[in-house]
Amino acid sequence: MSIEPLRKRKISGEFYTRRPLIIEYIEMSLTWSFEELMDSAAIRDRRHSQYVPSEVLMFYLRQTKSDNADGRFIRLYDILRDRVEAACPRASRQVGDKIHEDARLAEIRDATVDHVTEMMFTDRQNYDEQLDIYEVVFDKAVRSAHITKLRKVNRRENASEDVEDAVTGEVRAVVEAALERYKKGDLTAEDDLDYRIHVRRAINALPTDEREVIDLMLADIPIETNKDRERSxxxxxxxxxxxxxxxxDRAFAKIRQALALEVDNGK
Structure with missing residues (x-):
């Protein structure tokens, strides 16, 4: 079994690549039998010396289509589905002797699980590049999918936030105006070009941690909240x-700079 390179490209044009630790683990595990792999895959404690990273299991799951080993696919799928759910924020909490589940959070969790597992099945029929990121940073990819589902649910809500910013008023005003127009769904063709394309390009170019903050802002998620059961x-x-x-603040400064460059270049 060979370790084929991933096919999805970053915005920069470079291909996604597995982390060296993951490649090393895959190379080591190639000497195992499938049952040995499954024995280690059943270990849930990440601190255990034989814990198998989810990125490795995703690699093996995608390999099953080459040997039509449906039994292997289902066994790997079951474990990965549980790990997708575990990577989502908990929808239940214990109060006294009772466990309460937030139906809204459970819905978002289930939608996230369904989205990722659907890609697993789609990939068996035709290579799905969107699944590549799960071989690179599994937990972060799940979290990103969860945030996307959360944004759709929270779009209807009007969370408010009072903040004192370290960013200059000018930068904040420019970026917030662009983001606000980006959020609107009734933009003209000119607005769509000037804001949705350019702003999204600037957001996508941000480092993951900064991009996640902006995406959550677009979903009207507050930084902190005192409201019961509201996510922050x-x-x-x-x-x-x-x-x-x-x-x-770092994201705002970079978006402001990117928007300025767009204008300067006449894009």
Whole structure:
């Protein structure tokens, strides 16, 4: 079994590549029998010395189409489906002796799981480049998919946020105006060109951690919230408020610069 390169390209034009640690693990596991692989794949504790990274399991899942081993596919699929669900924010919490599940969060979780697992089945019929990222950074890819589903659900809600910014007023005003127009669905063709294409290009060029903050802002997710059962960026991204604000500020400055370049270049 060979380790074929991934086919999806980044915005820069470069191909996605598996991390060296993942390649090393795949090369080592190629000497195992399938049952040995499954025994290790059943280990859920990431600290265990024999824990198999999800990126490795995704590689093996995609290989099953070459030998028509349907039984192998289903066994790997079951484990990966559980890991997709585990990578999503929890929809249930225990209060006293009772466990309460947030139906809205459960819906988002289920939609995320369905989206990723659908790609697994699609990939068996025809190579799906969108699945490549799950061989690179599995948990982050799941989180990105979850945020996309969350944005759709939260688009209807009007969360508000009062902030004091480290970014200059001019930068913040320009970027927020562009983002606000980007969010509108009734733009003219000219607006669509000037804002949706250019702003999305600027957002996509951001580092992942900064891009996630902007995407959550577009979904009207607050950095912090005191509202019961309302999700916040700090919770979804797993970092403190200051970190989120720093990422947002860096993103604003880069978007402002990118928009200025678009104008200067006459694009």
């Amino acid at each position: 960026m700090t919770e979804l991204l797993g970092c403190v408020e200051k970190t989120v604000r720093n990422r947002r």
